[in-house]
Amino acid sequence: MTHPKPRSIIHHMMNNAPGPPPTHTKTPPATHTNNPPAVHAKNLTVTRGPRTVLRNLAFTVPRGQITGLLGPSGCGKSTLMRATVGTQAKVTGTLDVLGHPAGHPTLRTRIGYVTQAPSVYDDLTVRQNLDYFAAILDPGRPAADRRHDNVTRAIADVDLTTHADALAGNLSGGQRNRVSLAVALLGTPELLVLDEPTVGLDPVLRRDLWTLFHDIAASRGATLLVSSHVMDEAERCHRLLLMREGELLADDTPEALRTRTGADTVEEAFLHLVDEAEAAADTRETKR
Numbered sequence: 065m066t067h068p069k070p071r072s073i074i075h076h077m078m079n080n081a082p083g084p085p086p087t088h089t090k091t092p093p094a095t096h097t098n099n100p101p102a103v104h105a106k107n108l109t110v111t112r113g114p115r116t117v118l119r120n121l122a123f124t125v126p127r128g129q130i131t132g133l134l135g136p137s138g139c140g141k142s143t144l145m146r147a148t149v150g151t152q153a154k155v156t157g158t159l160d161v162l163g164h165p166a167g168h169p170t171l172r173t174r175i176g177y178v179t180q181a182p183s184v185y186d187d188l189t190v191r192q193n194l195d196y197f198a199a200i201l202d203p204g205r206p207a208a209d210r211r212h213d214n215v216t217r218a219i220a221d222v223d224l225t226t227h228a229d230a231l232a233g234n235l236s237g238g239q240r241n242r243v244s245l246a247v248a249l250l251g252t253p254e255l256l257v258l259d260e261p262t263v264g265l266d267p268v269l270r271r272d273l274w275t276l277f278h279d280i281a282a283s284r285g286a287t288l289l290v291s292s293h294v295m296d297e298a299e300r301c302h303r304l305l306l307m308r309e310g311e312l313l314a315d316d317t318p319e320a321l322r323t324r325t326g327a328d329t330v331e332e333a334f335l336h337l338v339d340e341a342e343a344a345a346d347t348r349e350t351k352r
């Protein structure tokens with residue numbers, strides 16, 4: 065007897081679109097044209113200890129798309145994500161998320177946030193982990209059926225149905241990352257903030273996750289803000305925020321960045337922009 069295959073976004077996408085995911089150089093139409101952008105920042109500055117780690121940032125993250133936050137280690141990606149989800153202290157300037165100031169209580173259920181360290185309980189199974197977080201998000205006996213459906217769907221979304229009863233502690237690093245992502249998907253968030261979700265994953269898993277991100281954006285109209293320091297992942301985003309040392313070098317589509325700098329890849333474009341920024345800084349210095 066053959067069992068029906070569990071519904072899985074990853075399989076669904078792979079069956080319909082074999083090969084690598086599209087690089088999506090064209091910007092799709094925004095799905096909530098009358099709504100405020102997912103994120104709007106102006107004069108955004110963050111200090112950590114004695115250091116200014118984000119300096120005067122201004123950018124807009126449109127809805128319904130994948131915006132990549134790219135830059136070298138230590139440039140401030142995690143700090144920007146923490147500020148966006150409202151967990152970062154000493155934030156000044158404007159930072160509006162889904163039309164509210166970052167950290168506003170109404171945003172709690174509208175944002176999913178996955179940090180770099182998978183936040184799952186090793187001594188619980190995948191389903192028990194999800195049940196636990198679902199009970200916090202949507203408590204009470206009357207919501208039991210809805211919780212069960214949401215948990216089943218979130219597990220299927222990250223392609224872990226066959227591992228639902230496995231202890232999280234016995235999963236691979238990539239699978240544990242996907243449990244964290246499933247937790248973030250539980251409340252069907254409008255904005256998903258994913259901090260280096262593919263770090264340490266093999267190329268196949270990385271490709272599968274990016275396929276999943278595109279499916280989440282396309283099928284739910286969700287906005288994804290995804291950080292990475294791997295420049296080839298930039299090509300998979302609709303838009304890019306390129307960062308260096310707490311400052312924004314660019315806020316554009318991968319295609320526009322390549323065209324503007326005459327580069328073949330986003331990595332080359334990034335290096336070009338770094339050189340340009342350093343030359344501009346030198347000019348300012350010699351004029352003093």
Ligand SMILES: Nc1ncnc2c1ncn2[C@@H]1O[C@H](COP(=O)(O)OP(=O)(O)OP(=O)(O)O)[C@@H](O)[C@H]1O
Pocket residue numbers: 112113114115117135136137138139140141142143144293
């Ligand atoms: N608690 C802290 N006190 C002072 N400085 C900090 C603190 N935490 C981080 N920083 C500094 O803030 C800067 C930005 O850190 P952040 O973690 O945002 O960078 P990142 O781009 O996410 O790096 P990575 O890719 O390695 O995760 C770094 O230079 C870091 O040293």
